[in-house]
Amino acid sequence: MKTHVKALVVGGGAVGNGIAYHLAKAGWDTMLVERDELTAGSTWHAAGLLPLFNMSYATTHIHKYSVDFYKGLEAETGLNPGFYVVGNLRMAQRQERMDEYMLYSSVAETAGVYHEFLSPKEIKDRWPLVRTEDLVGALYHPQDGYINPADVTQAMAKGARQLGATIERKIQVNSYRWTGSEWIVSVTRMEDKGGNLLPTEETYEIHAEHVVTATGNHAQRTARLLGIKIPAIPVEHQYIVTEPDPALVEWRKTNPQHPVLRDADAKWYVREERGGWILGPYERNAPARFLYDVPESFRADLFPLDLERIEAEYMSMIHRIPSSETVGLKDDYNGPICYTPDGNPLVGPVPGLRNMWIAEGFSFGITAAGGTGYYLAQMMTQGEAEIDMASLDPKRYGNWMTTEYAARKNEECYEHVFILHHPDEEREACRPLRTAPAYDRQKEMGAQFGQVNGWERPNYYGPKDAPASFDHDSRSFRRGAWWQYAEAEAQAVRNTVGIIDASAFTKHLVRGPGATAFLDHFTCNKLPNVGRINLTYALTDHGTTRTEYTIVRLKENEYYLISAGAWTAYDADFLIKSAEDWMANGGGYIDIHDITTQWGVFALAGPNARALLKDIVKDANPDTVLGNKRFPWLSYRDIELGMAPVRAVRVAYTGELGWELHYPIEFGRYLWDLIWSVGEKHGLKGVGARAQNWLRQEKSYRAFGNELGRDATPLEAALDRFVDLGKEFRGKAKMLETGIRSKCVTLLIDGPADADPWGKEALLLNGEKVGRLTSGGWSVAFGKQIGMGYVRPDLAEVGTKLKVKMLRQEWDAVVTEDSPFDPSNARIRIDG
Structure with a gap:
């Protein structure tokens, strides 16, 4: 067995073999080790479906690559x-499901995934065994279907071998040790004894520059x-296989196979299997398994069946395919399928470790195997993938995540496979978990919370004493019940003053003799003065955008860095590893601390923000301490609000006069009460994340994970004013070499009366796709829909007329100037 390789892949399922194939194709000396036989994990009992449908832009690209590759x-x-x-064929029993499919249609269009919409009559004409009188339509992907999981895995394995990779079976990994330049992986050869897989005394050490784990269960x-x-x-995932259905057998004498049938409202998929049907339900109360380990005795095994749990789904299959009612059951399966709390796999570099990569948590592993191998190999061999893979990054979950949290959220995720996936969806398991001090106060005021990185934050403030007819939990692909309240909050910020709890912001303290030189090279803009x-x-x-920072310079060599709340571990890992590299190459000492949970944040924004703060600030000259002379825009001051020490930062993500009030977390409840004690006379209103999202688009403020990511440079994001080309910084040469492939623009949209864009829609010119939205919403300033997105550079000029695809219709959109609301920033700078 080889003991020195460039890359070691651990895990011989579909995903592991897909990775080994693409690493070998990229020219890396690659070895894959599997503790049992190839496909012995979840791969062997997978149903082999290849669904292109996915609301995630990155996952859609992964699935599309796989289908083409296979x-x-x-x-x-x-x-x-x-x-x-x-x-x-994805069927819909109700219009809201069709709304979901129409939104997906735009995502699919941006990714080049072909699809069609079918009426109930068209479905019945093509596939008469399917009952359609209670359907409103369907979304049809004619180019995908299903595959044999074992066969495709073996084909990828053979392809990997042909490209020079080595595959070793019956090899179990016992430990990993990083030497500073390579991984030393201790392994043991396993043997099959009486049906049990047992270790032998044959051990090895494998030296690998890079390691990828794809260990599944x-x-x-x-x-x-x-x-x-x-x-x-x-x-646990159960599916059953029926005996041959005589009606189906007769149909197949002169007709091709049925498509994979998905009745999402009934929570199941069905496909043909040797003249019968396979039914795969996604039912309630399926339990998580192997929370801590897989028993040594569990190999290609299954769990006991629980058919009562899927009785409703089985009966609904009979309803949808009446000929199946008299058909007996032939086989049944109940096996483990890995999940993650949000349903997306974990693909990318491991936090805190060098040259260690994971590809874990695949609930649709067969569909994703080829594409994961392709894009992960790009990340490993070229430094970045051609698409932004941040939404799949393992670091989207921080160290606050526990086994109990993952298990309960994964059970919820399984149950939600066929639940309507609204863009404003908020799932309830394991909540509330992480709360800022004013959480109870906000809840009493009618706050309806969303969750970001485990933190509870208000999405909007609804009526405290809502009538029974008002449903806070109602979701929609159009304007939900929350819309009117978000609009009122946005109006308050524009006309009086609003308060936003932004405590989830990521916060790092960077200091030391090497801090200034490091940050100057690490970031592309000039560093601020003290x-x-x-x-x-x-x-x-x-040269693409890895992280957005607001940098506050506290002292000559001490900085307070603020970044997006959803990306704490993601930002921390990149920052710390970059600083370690800097010091290893002779840079001065740098001390970095994640202080996210030590500081809370209230953002006050609106024309009355200064007047409100004057009522509670403690200063010898309260009438001047907040004026432009002593406290100009884009500066910070340590001030006292009542008895609370506050690091006040004069910025506002809404484009109004405002301050971010960063406070030691233990003062949160006191400070909230203090602000509200004077707030009423100034028109203060609680404001949630949804209104804030609309307001920032009126100012063309880019958001990380939307407009900003690893598939576009700051220059493509039209952020030239924040790039200092007079200095050297990380990624500068590559950024300039890349040029402008597309350009970020803001658009005002004359859309439908009952819906706003979600930031997933295609942009069209004369029926041709020329770009896509990355954000969308409603503008209270302009009284119409607004969006931000990327278009061809020649279409980025102000006044360019395009179309936005929403609800299967094309709506007029025009490229507007950057920061269409108050482009001169007069409202932000106003003195008083």
């Missing part, structure tokens, strides 16, 4: 992967060996 495997390897291109063992947390825990702040960006080595 179609060429036989020609390359000589092995038939068992791909049946029968199509995928064994992710918790992997986490322990690496000393990290991986919220990938399996959930007492001032600046907006800046840390770039990838490819």
